[in-house]
Amino acid sequence: MRKPLIAGNWKLHNTVEQSCQLAQALVNDLSDVTETEIVIAPVFTALSEVGKICTESPVQLAAQNCHCMDDGAYTGEVSVPLLADVGCSHIIVGHSERRQYFGETDHFVNVKARAILKHGLTAIICVGETLEQRESGELFEVIAAQIRGALEEITAEQMAQVVLAYEPVWAIGTGKTATSEEAEEVHAYIRGLLHGSFGTDIASQCRILYGGSVKPGNISELMAEEDIDGALVGGASLKAEDFSAIVRFKKSLKMAPH
Numbered sequence: 326m327r328k329p330l331i332a333g334n335w336k337l338h339n340t341v342e343q344s345c346q347l348a349q350a351l352v353n354d355l356s357d358v359t360e361t362e363i364v365i366a367p368v369f370t371a372l373s374e375v376g377k378i379c380t381e382s383p384v385q386l387a388a389q390n391c392h393c394m395d396d397g398a399y400t401g402e403v404s405v406p407l408l409a410d411v412g413c414s415h416i417i418v419g420h421s422e423r424r425q426y427f428g429e430t431d432h433f434v435n436v437k438a439r440a441i442l443k444h445g446l447t448a449i450i451c452v453g454e455t456l457e458q459r460e461s462g463e464l465f466e467v468i469a470a471q472i473r474g475a476l477e478e479i480t481a482e483q484m485a486q487v488v489l490a491y492e493p494v495w496a497i498g499t500g501k502t503a504t505s506e507e508a509e510e511v512h513a514y515i516r517g518l519l520h521g522s523f524g525t526d527i528a529s530q531c532r533i534l535y536g537g538s539v540k541p542g543n544i545s546e547l548m549a550e551e552d553i554d555g556a557l558v559g560g561a562s563l564k565a566e567d568f569s570a571i572v573r574f575k576k577s578l579k580m581a582p583h
């Protein structure tokens with residue numbers, strides 16, 4: 326049984342003060358939640374203060390990125406140990422915005438993921454196709470290459486600290502959500518890849534989140550799918566009310582087709 330995980334990626338939004346206000350509202354709203362894991366990812370500069378607010382609450386702290394080296398002459402970078410030091414338990418890697426705007430490759434995503442796992446944190450590894458790739462029939466090829474690339478040399482034991490996130494690039498921040506069937510098709514495919522690489526136990530335990538215009542109005546339908554185990558939420562995670570409603574999604578069974 327996979328515990329649902331709802332993660333809020335605040336991207337490049339909010340000052341330290343605004344981040345603390347949002348975190349405090351979530352801590353107040355969600356203090357009783359035990360059945361769903363909750364993660365928020367503020368900007369780097371707010372992590373330390375937000376981390377203090379989240380202590381002893383069910384809200385866990387994530388960074389949106391990291392560097393693969395622990396320390397050294399890497400100007401402008403932030404390492405996994407430094408993120409752990411301010412309270413991060415999770416780190417997002419491979420987000421399409423980093424792939425698209427900062428040239429991050431599958432190999433670099435893999436190197437970062439291994440650094441995260443080496444330090445015992447959880448890596449939230451994102452994959453997803455562009456609209457062009459989907460329309461030209463490359464969807465599964467692209468997803469397979471991203472998954473295999475990101476998970477290279479990661480052991481079955483380390484997979485307990487890996488969460489995958491399927492985020493179709495065309496659904497991010499556009500208001501266009503993949504239908505729950507479209508998302509499920511890819512999630513099931515990813516689980517099949519895990520089965521092939523790591524076996525049944527790992528494949529059935531690994532959580533696969535969906536990301537791309539998730540809102541209070543579509544989360545329940547997405548979560549009714551067998552292989553969707555949670556969400557990586559962008560825009561709607563910036564409003565406490567919306568994010569709390571997503572965390573408290575109503576469990577519904579998938580309706581059988583007529």
Ligand SMILES: O=C[C@H](O)COP(=O)(O)O
Binds near residue numbers: 499539560
């Ligand atoms: O990391 C989150 C995703 O990029 C989704 O963003 P969105 O919910 O604003 O579409």
